[in-house]
Amino acid sequence: MAATRVLIVDDDLNIQRVLVFTLKQEGFEVLVASDGATGVAMATEQKPDLILMDVVMPGIDGYAAVQQIRAAEAAGQHVPIIMLAAESDVGQRVRGLRAGADDDIVKPFHPLELMARIRALVSRATSGGARAGAAPALGRVCAFYGAKGGAGTTTLALNAAIALTRELKRRTLLMDANLQFGDLRVFLDLGLDTSSLVEAMDETDLDADLLKRLTVAHKSGVDLLLAPPNPAAGDIVVERHRTDPEQLGRVLATARQQYDYTLVDMATSIDDFDLALFDAADVIFVVMTADLSCIKNVRLVLETMQHLGYARSKVQLILNRSTAATGINVKAIEQALERPIDHQVINEYRAAISALNSGEPFMLTRPDGTLGRSVAAFAKAIDAVAVAEATAELEAQSQRR
Numbered sequence: 001m002a003a004t005r006v007l008i009v010d011d012d013l014n015i016q017r018v019l020v021f022t023l024k025q026e027g028f029e030v031l032v033a034s035d036g037a038t039g040v041a042m043a044t045e046q047k048p049d050l051i052l053m054d055v056v057m058p059g060i061d062g063y064a065a066v067q068q069i070r071a072a073e074a075a076g077q078h079v080p081i082i083m084l085a086a087e088s089d090v091g092q093r094v095r096g097l098r099a100g101a102d103d104d105i106v107k108p109f110h111p112l113e114l115m116a117r118i119r120a121l122v123s124r125a126t127s128g129g130a131r132a133g134a135a136p137a138l139g140r141v142c143a144f145y146g147a148k149g150g151a152g153t154t155t156l157a158l159n160a161a162i163a164l165t166r167e168l169k170r171r172t173l174l175m176d177a178n179l180q181f182g183d184l185r186v187f188l189d190l191g192l193d194t195s196s197l198v199e200a201m202d203e204t205d206l207d208a209d210l211l212k213r214l215t216v217a218h219k220s221g222v223d224l225l226l227a228p229p230n231p232a233a234g235d236i237v238v239e240r241h242r243t244d245p246e247q248l249g250r251v252l253a254t255a256r257q258q259y260d261y262t263l264v265d266m267a268t269s270i271d272d273f274d275l276a277l278f279d280a281a282d283v284i285f286v287v288m289t290a291d292l293s294c295i296k297n298v299r300l301v302l303e304t305m306q307h308l309g310y311a312r313s314k315v316q317l318i319l320n321r322s323t324a325a326t327g328i329n330v331k332a333i334e335q336a337l338e339r340p341i342d343h344q345v346i347n348e349y350r351a352a353i354s355a356l357n358s359g360e361p362f363m364l365t366r367p368d369g370t371l372g373r374s375v376a377a378f379a380k381a382i383d384a385v386a387v388a389e390a391t392a393e394l395e396a397q398s399q400r401r
């Protein structure tokens, strides 16, 4: 198969150099233009498979260049274009997309992130939307575990999933592992007549396509693997896990292959099924609020995790509703727990509850509200860690070679 040809249009020599180097290393063939006019000419003559377009350039800028490239395209032709934006300005982003770009990435970006975007676009272009040949997924499994009911576990898992999908362009699966009382159907106003974890736990020859079919595509772009529709169906999953403890691992392994993130919304119990989820997870987010019973529970949970032999970094504390006036501040909690709080999400009761009552997550309707920004910051933080670890893993692999 011929190498994928990428055209870089950027006047900054340093950026050119970095991009040429990374792209070549990834096996791409690279063409370079240092200004908009040359970029348009090369795009029409050379017909690259994808274009990386800087926004600010002397002469015609990136927007105008994209418009000219689109205008010159024949019907049915569409070269994927990623804008290299100078800042994460919403207006700039919209302008780029309006001009005809397919995606954008803000400088400075991580090379791995850019590669993921490139691969996603190229595969979409060549397969007409199917996911065949897509970039290897990050494959992170993140468990969300509430120190007590009502701490905001479902709220955070759901809205973080939406932030990862929409703001960070990650393929994300949200799995409702609350076997008895799964809430996602309520949060998202979905009926009971959909497939769920029950079917997934029943298929020993589960593959990516089948898993995909068992999920429900939410309009946010997040795929949902729903909880059993009722407690009796939940018991089937428990029984299934007892007779075949490997199946849950198969489901998660299949999810890892095609999703960057699998976020698991867990019940507050600690039974065999929950323990298996803890084991399989790359990271466990323990969701708490600033009250004494939560702090007491978190201590127990942390002790349990320590007994299980988990690394300190595998278990992360999220203080939800951190700005609520409870009389217990972050410092006091950290002292009581003898460890730092890793993430905080602010308190905004009205946004949270109206989202719940309307079936529309706030990350979808008001991503720029204070609560939306707070959860988005959390999503960004976990993504940075995941990308750093994936990069370290890649480097370790290439050193072994």
Ligand SMILES: Nc1ncnc2c1ncn2[C@@H]1O[C@H](COP(=O)(O)OP(=O)(O)O)[C@@H](O)[C@H]1O
Residues within 6 Å of the ligand: 146, 148, 149, 150, 151, 152, 153, 154, 155, 156, 183, 320, 321, 345, 346, 347, 348, 349, 350, 352, 353, 356, 371
């Ligand atoms: N950051 C927040 N600020 C204000 N209210 C919140 C916040 N997070 C969650 N809530 C509210 O707390 C309640 C419990 O949330 P939920 O996600 O169902 O908790 P859990 O899944 O831990 O039982 C809901 O009414 C939700 O709207």
Ligand SMILES: [Mg+2]
Residues within 6 Å of the ligand: 153, 154, 155, 178, 183
């Ligand atoms: Mg819940």
